[in-house]
Amino acid sequence: MNKIRVRFAPSPTGPLHIGGVRTALYNYLFARKHGGDMILRIEDTDQGRFVPGAEAYIIEALTWLGIKFDEGVHVGGPCAPYRQSDRKPMYRAYADQLMDSGWAYYAFDTSEDLDAKRKEYEQEKKNFQYDASTRDMMSNSLTLPDEEVQRRLVSGIPYVIRFKFPVNTEIHIDDLIRGEVVVNSNLLDDKVLFKSDGMPTYHLANIVDDHTMEISHVIRGEEWLPSAPLHVMLYKAFGWEDTMPRFAHLPLLLKPDGNGKLSKRDGDRLGFPVFPLQWTDPVTKEVSSGYRESGYFPEAVVNMLALLGWNPGIEQEFFSMNELIDLFSLERISKSGAKFDLKKAHWFNHEYLIAKTDEELAGLFIKILEEKNIPVEPVYVAKVCSLVKDRVNFVSEMWEQASFFFVTPQSYDEAVMKKRWKENTPTIMQDVKNMLDGLADFSEQNIHDALHAYSEGKGLGMGQVMIPLRIALVGGTFGPDLQVIAAMLGKEEVKRRIDKILSVTI
């Protein structure tokens, strides 16, 4: 068997969205699993939709996620160039080959002609399709005399090259995910292969490139299934059937709110990033959030995406990239579309977060602290991380859970104050302050013992002591063990915070 070679072939019309990321991931897993090659090809045959920066974005996003390429536009390789605009000179000869063998023809119909035709049909409630039933009445090299065709070609009149579908032929697609799909050629239209601007369309360029790059498996989104018959016919027309790649059409990623496939336009409307990295539209300057900037870990994104449409059939839920490679198989890809689940995405990130070491988390949290001009002591920050990581999904949420470790509370939870701050509380707090002040060793254990001794001695419930003290130190009823917090803050700071709450409540 020939070497496994797969490609991820995005069009640089904007940022890659997570559906595209998943397609890239599955290609990557498949290639690695079989010791094959992974190729990045840029399909920029549509000059009108080219977006500057999109290609660099795609590369940066996949690099961030740990998806590596063996060949491609950014790393080179034996089949270079890997950008279709750079391969432009080679496509014409292939189109000519199809002309010579009778599989294609020149068509001179203008967009206006075609629009008019479509309107005309629409009025009769019919669908216009450029195919065997209509091509005879159009303006093309099948209907025009040879001399006229030649005259038009030499005089520079715009034309396209269309594929000439055979009449009433069953085309079989052997899809690795969907099984056999059969389509009759009468239902297909004579697709444009070569545009009047001198560029090939996706269909031609894609087949030529997959062939010349010796691609063994085409793993792409389901939106390509309807044009797969054309692609199969092209391989046949070129005489490349023997080396035609196997096809695998992936189920789509759907919007969480119900209808339709996830698309680039959804942006932040749905409450979660649609893009791996933040993207600023070069024209509108509109900013769309990215997973990276939102605080997702790349491993969590990969894990979550891998399981959206595929599963290994075991109950394990967490997989490293290497484990995914080891377990991956096209046979276990599901057929139906998957909706993105925001809550589960959060959960995945949370699990990856708590699995990090305190030092790793501290390194990330320190960046946030520095932005707030908080002086940082790495060992202290790591301790804080160990105490609050259970309660957050993202590093960005840590400030909210841990600010009191760094700054005195600026306000106190009013609802809790109303309920917990009793008439005798100020006296208790004053006692607690004095008692803590007397502690020579301000350790967790000593604080704990002292607090318990105090409340028992006074015949008070622990709640009457601890809750007001908690409010004084953290601002509300949340956070880790109070003795630990007090010890970390230090005696003087604890005394200051008690004074402060007493001063504002009197």
Place this chain on the structure above:
RNA sequence: GGUCCGUUCAUCUAAGGGUUAGGAUUCAAGAUUUUCAUUCUUGCCAUAGGGGUUCGAAUCCCCUACGGACUACCA
């Protein structure tokens, strides 16, 4: 409209003719926690509908319904 693809808890999914239809997330309750979170336990919740085939169907076939993709000189 036409063609193609699909349909198991709210969501991701397992079960490839024989299981009380399993797991995970979410949600709810309880235990723990002097707070909050964690953790643990428990619970709720599904084979779209109808016909076949079969001793036996989530699984195979057909019809219907619903969802999706495609239907450009876009990819």
